[in-house]
Amino acid sequence: GAGVSQSPSNKVTEKGKDVELRCDPISGHTALYWYRQSLGQGLEFLIYFQGNSAPDKSGLPSDRFSAERTGGSVSTLTIQRTQQEDSAVYLCASTGQGAGGYTFGSGTRLTVV
Amino acid sequence: QQQVKQSPQSLIVQKGGISIINCAYENTAFDYFPWYQQFPGKGPALLIAIRPDVSEKKEGRFTISFNKSAKQFSLHIMDSQPGDSATYFCAASRDTGRRALTFGSGTRLQVQP
Numbered sequence: 001g002a003g004v005s006q007s008p009s010n011k012v013t014e015k016g017k018d019v020e021l022r023c024d025p026i027s028g029h030t031a032l033y034w035y036r037q038s039l040g041q042g043l044e045f046l047i048y049f050q051g052n053s054a055p056d057k058s059g060l061p062s063d064r065f066s067a068e069r070t071g072g073s074v075s076t077l078t079i080q081r082t083q084q085e086d087s088a089v090y091l092c093a094s095t096g097q098g099a100g101g102y103t104f105g106s107g108t109r110l111t112v113v
Numbered sequence: 114q115q116q117v118k119q120s121p122q123s124l125i126v127q128k129g130g131i132s133i134i135n136c137a138y139e140n141t142a143f144d145y146f147p148w149y150q151q152f153p154g155k156g157p158a159l160l161i162a163i164r165p166d167v168s169e170k171k172e173g174r175f176t177i178s179f180n181k182s183a184k185q186f187s188l189h190i191m192d193s194q195p196g197d198s199a200t201y202f203c204a205a206s207r208d209t210g211r212r213a214l215t216f217g218s219g220t221r222l223q224v225q226p
Contacts (some may be wrong), residue, residue, distance in 0.1 A: 033213060042119075042202060042218040043157070047209065056213065067199070091156050101147050104156030 002026075004105035006092050012111045013082055019061030021077045021108045031095045032075050033102060034067060038088045049075065054104075082112045117205050119217025124222050130189040136203035136219045139184065143205040147176065147214070148188045151200045160201070161188070193224045 005024040013019050025032050034046040045059035049069040060066070064082075069075040079086055089109050093102035118137045126132045136146075147162035155202045163177040163186065170177045176189040190197055200221050204214040 005221075035216075040219075043214075043216040045213045045215065059213070093156070099163060100208045101149075101159030102157075104158065106154065106156050 004092055004094055004103050006090075006105035006108050009106065010109045010111075014112060015084060015112055016081055018078065018080045019082055019110065021079075021110070023077070023094075023105060024077045025073065025075070025094030026094070026096075026103055027073075029094035029096050029103075030072070032069055033095075034066075034075070034077050035091045035093065035095045036088045037091055037107070043091065046077070055065050079110075082110075083099060084112050086110060086111045117203060117215050117217045119203050119220060121220060122218070123221040124223070126193045126222065127225050128193065128195060128224055130193050130224075132188075132193045132197065132222055132224070134201055134203070134222070135190045136187065136205075137183075137184065137185045138205050138215075140182070140205070140207075140215075141194050142207045143215075144208070145206050146177070146179065146186050147204050148175075149204065149216075151202065151203045151219075157202055190222075192223075195224045195226050198222055198224050 007022045030051045032049045035043040037043050047067045048056040064080045067077045089107040091107045093104045095102050120135050148160045149157035150160045151157040161172050161175050162181050165181050168179050174191045179186045200219045202219050203217040206212045206214045
C-alpha cells in the first residue's frame with residue numbers, strides 16, 4: 001500500500017480483556033517496528049521484525065505483550081489481560097532494505113477502562 | 114547507555130524566528146541520527162537525518178548540527194512558520210539505522226503568527 005496502515009484507529013477495552021492491534025506495512029518493506037507512545041511522552045520501543053530473523057523482543061514491557069508477523073508482511077500486537085497503564089498510542093513503522101527513516105502509521109489509540 | 118536526552122520540552126517562537134532543539138546521547142555506537150515531526154493524531158514523519166561523518170546537514174529551512182566529541186546534535190528551523198507547530202523528536206540508532214531507534218522525549222513547538 002501507499003503507507004503503513006494500522007487498525008483499529010481507536011480501541012476502548014475493559015481492564016482484564018485481551019486486545020489485538022494490527023499493522024499492515026508498506027509492501028516490500030522488510031523491517032517492521034512497534035512503539036508505544038504514552039500521553040505527552042516519547043516513543044518507547046517494543047519489538048522489531050527484520051525479514052526472517054528472530055524478532056528483537058527486548059522492549060516488550062511484560063509477558064502480557066506479544067507480537068507476530070505473518071508471511072513477512074502483516075503484524076499483530078497482542079496485549080493480554082490489559083491494565084490501565086497499557087493505555088497509550090501504539091505505533092507501527094516499517095522500513096525497506098536500506099538503512100534510513102521509518103514510515104509510521106497513524107497509530108492505534110488504546111484506552112483501558 | 115541507550116538514552117537520548119532532548120530539550121527543551123516545549124518552545125514558543127515568533128513567526129520568522131529560529132527554533133532550536135537540542136539532543137544529547139550516551140551510546141558512542143550510535144551512528145544514525147534522524148529527526149521526526151509529529152502532528153496531532155498522526156504518526157511521526159521523518160524530517161531530516163545525519164550520520165556522524167558530517168557536522169551539518171541542511172534541507173530547506175531545516176538544519177541538523179552534529180558535534181561528535183560532545184555527543185550532541187541539534188535541529189535548527191530557520192524562518193519558523195505557524196505550520197511548523199508540531200512535536201519534534203530526535204532519535205538515534207546503531208548500524209546506520211538498521212537497529213531500532215531510541216527516541217528523545219519530544220519538544221512541542223508553537224510558532225506564533
